Amino acid sequence: MQRTIRLSLWLAVPLALFIPAISALAQSGGGAAPPAGNPLALNFKTPDPAHGKEISQSCQGCHGVGLASTNTDIPGLAGQHSSYTRLQLAAFRAKLRPGEVMWQQAANLSDQDIADIAAYAGGLQPGPAWKADDEAVRAKGEALFHMGDSKRNIIACAICHGDNGRGDDRLGVASITNLSPKYGEEILHEFKNAPGYGIPHPDAMRIILRPMNDDDLKAVATYISSMQK
Structure with missing residues (x-):
């Protein structure tokens, strides 16, 4: 802890x-x-x-x-x-x-x-997409990223990060397009497990990720790492 x-x-x-x-x-x-x-x-x-x-x-x-x-x-x-x-x-x-x-x-x-x-x-373009080892996992991550899962109260990541994963500089939302997969999964776990601080950005991530299980986080990380093939 x-x-x-x-x-x-x-x-x-x-x-x-x-x-x-x-x-x-x-x-x-x-x-x-x-x-x-x-x-x-x-x-x-x-x-x-x-x-x-x-x-x-x-x-x-x-x-x-x-x-x-x-x-x-x-x-x-x-x-x-x-x-x-x-x-x-x-x-x-x-x-x-x-x-x-x-x-x-x-x-x-x-x-x-x-x-x-x-x-x-x-000013650079995001790096190339990483190869997804499991297309079924990637497809699950794609669905969660763009549509969420209303039955489990999972909000679509695209609402803040955009359909292309490029975020919004004006709002302080990071670009996550083609983020390296292992790092992406680790940072998602870190946000999810963070204590509540009442600070908008980390708390938003913590709350959004709360309904997701480990398989969900892996799927999302797999998808964002390979977004732009």
């Missing part, structure tokens, strides 16, 4: 402590100083994707060439919304999200570096 809580803290602690940062992270910077003591609010000028590409070369060792992951344990960053990537990198840099490797990688990034990397990643 302690391990579950520790791993899930990143889903809500940054939001609970620093709600004002979310709007700041969604902005393009503008040169305004971030609120004092807020490690998630970034101060940056217009992002430079070319610089982001240059400094993200080291990221490709784990996240794949062109930030399209080929490791099922690691998420691809290609095509992820800039505001979401900025938030995650800021959370890693502040050690609010668990992950010692990412703590080390993010430690020396400036606010501008974070914005530039996010802009570069956001």
